[in-house]
Amino acid sequence: MSKPYTIGITGGSGSGKTFFLQGLSSMFQPADICLISQDNYYKPRNLQPVDENGIQNFDLPVSIDREAFLIDLLKIKAGQHVTKKEYTFNNPNAQPKILEFKAAPIIIVEGLFVQFFEEIEKELDLRIFIEAKDHVKLGRRIKRDQVERGYDLDDVLYRYQYHVMPIYESRIEPLKHHADLVIPNNSNFSRALDVLTTFLKAKVSG
Numbered sequence: 001m002s003k004p005y006t007i008g009i010t011g012g013s014g015s016g017k018t019f020f021l022q023g024l025s026s027m028f029q030p031a032d033i034c035l036i037s038q039d040n041y042y043k044p045r046n047l048q049p050v051d052e053n054g055i056q057n058f059d060l061p062v063s064i065d066r067e068a069f070l071i072d073l074l075k076i077k078a079g080q081h082v083t084k085k086e087y088t089f090n091n092p093n094a095q096p097k098i099l100e101f102k103a104a105p106i107i108i109v110e111g112l113f114v115q116f117f118e119e120i121e122k123e124l125d126l127r128i129f130i131e132a133k134d135h136v137k138l139g140r141r142i143k144r145d146q147v148e149r150g151y152d153l154d155d156v157l158y159r160y161q162y163h164v165m166p167i168y169e170s171r172i173e174p175l176k177h178h179a180d181l182v183i184p185n186n187s188n189f190s191r192a193l194d195v196l197t198t199f200l201k202a203k204v205s206g
Contacts, residue, residue, distance in 0.1 A: 004034075004077055005203050006107045006123055008114040010175060011130030012168045013059070013160075014137030014144070016185040017110055020130055020193070024108070027197040032204055034076055034104040038111020040087045041069040051162060058089070059163040061113050061171070070119050072101065077123065079103045105204045112167075115175045128196075129179035130189075134165075 011017050025033055042048070043065050048056040057063065072082045082101040088094040115121045115129075132140075141160055145151040151159070176182055183192045 002105075004103070004105055004107045005125050005200070006073075006077065006109065007126045007128060007200075008121065008124040009108060009110045009128045009130060010112060010115045010172065010179075011185075012132070012137050012172055013112065013164050014140035015130045015132045016140065016189070017130050020183070020185060020189055021108060021110055023189070023193050024196065024200075027193075028106070028200075028204075031102075032104055033106045033108065034101055035108045035110065036069075036073060036076065036101055038064060038069060038109075038114060040084055040099060041065050041072075041111075042087050042089075045089075055158065055162075057159075057163045059112070059159070059167045061116060064111075064113060064117075066113075066117050066119070069117075070123075073107075073109060073120065073123060076101050076103055076107055106200055112172060115178070116171055126181070127175075127179045128181045128183060129176045130183050130185050131176060132185045 009017055009021065021035060025035060041064050042058060043063060045056065048058060048063055049060055050056050072084065075082050080103065084099050084101070086097040086099055088096050109120065109124065113120075115124070115127055121127070138160055141164065142153065142156050145156045145159075146153065181192075181196075183189055
């Protein structure tokens, strides 16, 4: 197959990256697009760093197994299929799935650090930054972490104040100025999605 077109999508926690990707993926046939998310490359929970209060911090670059992330991305770009166990953050109500990543004309790499990790960033053909206002991101984070990851509200608020926002302000937000596209997502992103879909379909058909 010809060289796939690789897109990196980043933004703060709760900016709506996953929702945007769901909308984008729905515009294509499954064989045309492969999504690989950083969320499935966290190191085991017992290897996560802890803060001064003994709370594990999943929002640092060292929380990610960046070597495995890069290896799988390169395999997919080379036309290989990759399988990986879903990372569930030890949520007892979540049954891990076996994820399969199939080579495709369009590869989307998503996560907080896909543009921060230099070895991943250099594999990208297009860099997209999704942004949203802080109060919007917090509301989304509360909903996600309570439902999907089993955290109580106090835990979510603590992590947002002491883990999420410091890393966003120091490591993630500056990436916006190096992105090829910045997409605001405070309410909806339908027009941006239409433009990107048209562009990518031209890439696939070309």
